[in-house]
Amino acid sequence: MKYGHLILEKKEYVFLKRVLNLSGYSRDKETRTSLQKLSNELVDAEIIDHELMPSDVIRFNSMVTVAQGDWQKTIKVVIPQNKDLSQNKISILTPMGSALFGYAIGDTITWEFPNGTKELKIINVEQEYNYRGLDIVI
Numbered sequence: 001m002k003y004g005h006l007i008l009e010k011k012e013y014v015f016l017k018r019v020l021n022l023s024g025y026s027r028d029k030e031t032r033t034s035l036q037k038l039s040n041e042l043v044d045a046e047i048i049d050h051e052l053m054p055s056d057v058i059r060f061n062s063m064v065t066v067a068q069g070d071w072q073k074t075i076k077v078v079i080p081q082n083k084d085l086s087q088n089k090i091s092i093l094t095p096m097g098s099a100l101f102g103y104a105i106g107d108t109i110t111w112e113f114p115n116g117t118k119e120l121k122i123i124n125v126e127q128e129y130n131y132r133g134l135d136i137v138i
Contacts, residue, residue, distance in 0.1 A: 001103065001104075001107050002056075002103075002104040002105070002106050002107050003046070003054070003057075003104060005041075005044045005045055005046055006041050006042065006044070006045035006046070006101070006102030006103065007045065007046050007048065007053070007054065007057045007102055007104070008042075008045050008046070008047055008048075008059070008101075008102050009047075009048065009049070009050050009053050009059060010047055010048065010049060010050070011050070012059055012060055013042070013045070013047045015060075015079070016042070016092065016101070017042070019079075019080065019092065019093065020035055020038065020039055020042075030095055031093065031094070031095060033095075034094075034095035034098045034099060035093065035098055037098070037099075038098040038099075038101065041102070045102060054104065055125075055127055056104045056105040056106075056125050057102065057103070057104045057125070058077060058100045058101055058102060058103050058104070058122070058125055059077070059101070059102075059127070060077060060078060060079055060092070061076065061077070061078060061127070061128040062076065062077050062125050062126065062127055062128070063075075063076050063124075063125070063126040063127075063128065064076070064077060064100055064122060064124070064125055065122070065123050065124035065125075066100070066109075066120040066121065066122055066123065067120065067121050067123050068111075068118050068119065068120050068121070072123070073088075074088060074124075075088045075089070075090050075096070076088060076089045076090070076128075077090060077092060077097045077100055077101060078090065078091060078092070078097075079091070079092065080092065080093050095111075096111065099111060100122070103122055104122065104125065105122055105123065105124060105125050106121075106122065107121075107122050108120065108121050108122070109122070
C-alpha cells in the first residue's frame with residue numbers, strides 16, 4: 001500500500017460506518033465477506049480532514065481505473081443510492097467498491113473473479129468533490 005493503510009476523509013468515514021452497520025445483514029455471502037474485510041481494514045485506517053486528503057486516494061465519487069494484464073476498466077465509486085451499472089457507477093457496498101475504497105494510485109488489490117483470484121493495479125484516480133449525497137445522511 002502506498003500509504004501503509006487506508007486513508008479516509010472524516011465525513012466519508014462516518015457515513016461509511018453507518019452504511020456498513022446497516023448493510024451487515026446482506027443475504028449475499030460475497031457482499032458480506034467484502035464488507036467484513038472493509039470493516040476490518042477501517043480499524044487501522046487514517047481518518048483525516050478534507051483539506052488534507054491526498055488527491056490520489058479512492059473515495060466517494062472517485063473515477064478509478066484498474067488494470068490486470070491487458071484488461072482495464074474505469075468505474076466510479078458511489079454511495080448506494082447513486083449506483084448505476086450502465087454508467088459504470090458502483091456502490092461502496094459492492095465487493096469491487098469496498099475493495100477499492102481508501103486505496104491509492106499504484107496500490108494493488110486482490111479481487112475474486114469467477115475464474116479465480118487476480119490482482120488489480122490501481123492506475124488512475126480522478127476526484128469529483130460532490131457531497132450532496134452525503135450531507136443528507138450525516
